[in-house]
Amino acid sequence: MAEDQFTGLNNPDYPIPDELKQNVAITTLDRLYNWSRARSVWPMMFGLACCAIEMIVTAAARYDQSRFGMEVFRPSPRQCDLMIVSGTVTKKMVPQIVRLYNQMPEPRYVLAMGACASGGGPFKEGYNVVDGIDKFVPVDVYVPGCPPTPQALIFGFMTLHEKIEKQSVTTVPWYRRGANEPVPVPVLGPDLIDVRHAPLLRAEAQQAAEQAQLADDSLAYDEPSSLEEASAD
């Protein structure tokens, strides 16, 4: 067995007898837990737009995503660890994306691939475009580019692995008490409605009504003055 078999995992502060060195690894639970998780991140088979093509290319022969234990693209969100938001998020699509995110089991990660998923990109000003998926679901890694090259995406994966390796089993949110609240699914109305905006919507409507009332009042105030003017003539 090679000496570096447990590199990154085996970091003993205890002396290990020579005859056991090849067979015994002493490490922390966090390291073992994160080591196994970071090396088997299964992405969702979920492409949105142009970036999806580069995502597929990353999985193909030249860039070979399976070097990172990530080649297993799963079509079902129930079996995924990572959602790669690969492309422009439109208002019509975002309810489905949020629903897919809610269906993913913890621990789950989101990687915003490309300019559009990160912040709207070249289509930000479009009426049907959401300016960044982070308005709805929490994003762990942003990968810039339009589209990012496969190298950039791989760097994003490595950044995600670093993030995973820094987590601790004692503090991770998914082992805490209490249910994990799902992200409320936005609704398609006259425009995309984030239901968390309901109080804001009411306040805006009230403000608009008050302004209309004010405009009415000023009209009502004008009338007698014009009457006075009329009677003065």
Next chain:
Amino acid sequence: MTEATPEQSTDTSDPIAYLQSKFGDVVSEDTRDGYSGIVVDPRQLVDVAQTIRDDLGFDLLSSASYVDYLEEGFFEMVYHVYDTRVGGSGLNFKTRTDREEPALPSLVGVWPSADFQEREAWDLMGIPFIGHPNLKRILTWEGFEGHPMRRDWQEPFYEEDAKPFGTRWPGGQVIRGEMTNPYGMNVQYPEGFTLDGWSPEGDDAIYAGLSTPETASGVDIQQIRTDQLVVNMGPQHPSTHGVFRMTVTIDGETVTKLEPVMGYLHRNHEKIGERNTWLMNMPYTDRLDYLASMSNNFAYAISVEQMLGQEVTERAELIRILMAELTRFVSHGWFIGFFLNDLGAFLTPSVYTITERDLILDLFEAVSGSRMMCNYFRFGGVAYDLPEYIGGPAVKPGDKARRLDTYKFLDDLINERMPRVLQELRDYLIDNEILVARCVGVSTISSQDAIAYGVTGPVLRATGIPYDLRRMDPYSLYEEFDFDIPVRYNGDLYDRFVVRVEEMYQSIRICQQVLPRLKETEGQNYWAGKRAYTVRVPKGEHYGHAENPKGELGFYLVSDGGANPYRYHIRSPSFINLTALEEMCKGYKVADVVAILGSLDIVLGEVDR
């Protein structure tokens, strides 16, 4: 189909005179400066359209565009029709309706290909089409407020009518759209809108036409009590090549009805395009059919050049053709991989074709700086000359092995590698038992139906119509090259596959002829004309089109003489080819639907725009 009427003037060489002799005042010539074609009174539009189709022989309704003339106070529908037997520059006719109370007759009865395009015009422009069988929103959703392509409709992040915006950096500090929006994101609501007592419209409209039982194969389904199921495929589905959704009514496993639902990638190319300058739209065309960005550039560049009357240098034309044909190879290669994926071979064939694609993308990256979104064409030429060297992505400093001389790289690629790999793919796939069993005789469509549904590209050529714009309405230098238009006659999945494989051979043939001429023109000018930030296009309209890997990509452009297009309409082949999807799927099994959709080779960036 064509029945010449003996008593009428039978001289159909001058369509306007012929139509005027038949319809009189209903038809008039468009005399506006820079415009051409016929203006038809909407009351007799259907009759005139029928005459244009039957007597004049324009059987393919290629594009139906809509323009909002805000100041003149009318909406205009512009139809471009072509004759698939002789090709040529076709005919355009238009009809107008008042902005305040718009209404137009539907042409779905004459050309079924008007179906989705009229729905789009209703959705984005708010023109109701009387007699349309299924008039509902197509790219946005039911309940969406307003019709966004109207000139006076403003999006939430609206800044100014035309770029470059003066307001982007007031006082040297950028103000982002979300900073001024009360909701902090790209949304706007009608005044006084709250969620109290409001309920969303949901998907009722989509399912409305699907669940009603109908008689299939002469038997009343209600009597024999079979279950009709409505199945949703997509928008998150591995087979739909992106975010496409099909609602399918199945009887057992047989498809009885199918309705494509799209718009999940509607990125508002056209609205953004109207704000952009002419040149700014070039990188946006990359993102239409993102597997064939060079071809999209090509179509847009020639459309604007034809408006400008701009000459293109020979070297630029040669580089353009080389890039367009390599793109066709890439796109069809991708199709082969993912069509097999749809048939159940999973990713293995794709891995082989993606490997070849990566080599060609190395070239694209070397010439344009980007692998996929090349943004390489300019009005009058291309942005850069071919570079001296081409490197792979794994180039280390001083790594000579991957720094290849461009012409040597191209020689190897075009004369050695591409033919060999294609032959390999062909040997393994074309007589493959599984492929033949799954594809032969499935989803046959007749050439008449295909033309009626507006299908173009390899899918049309698989039905026996040699309609290829490179030959039918030649552009660039294609007339100088020797190549064939592959045609098959059954119109089934297998023929669509074979036509594409044969087209890849023809692309290699063209590249092989381009290469020596590229060497000859080494050092010549690759960009004619002024290298300005933008161009001023003379007032008028133009419809320019080119043969993309997926079919006919057209741009209907209207200029008011300013720095920005007044109208920028994209006729995308994937979108219009989908019109025939229901016809192709009816009566086949639900497992075939996946393959049939794959055989159309749609790209969602282009379908939804």
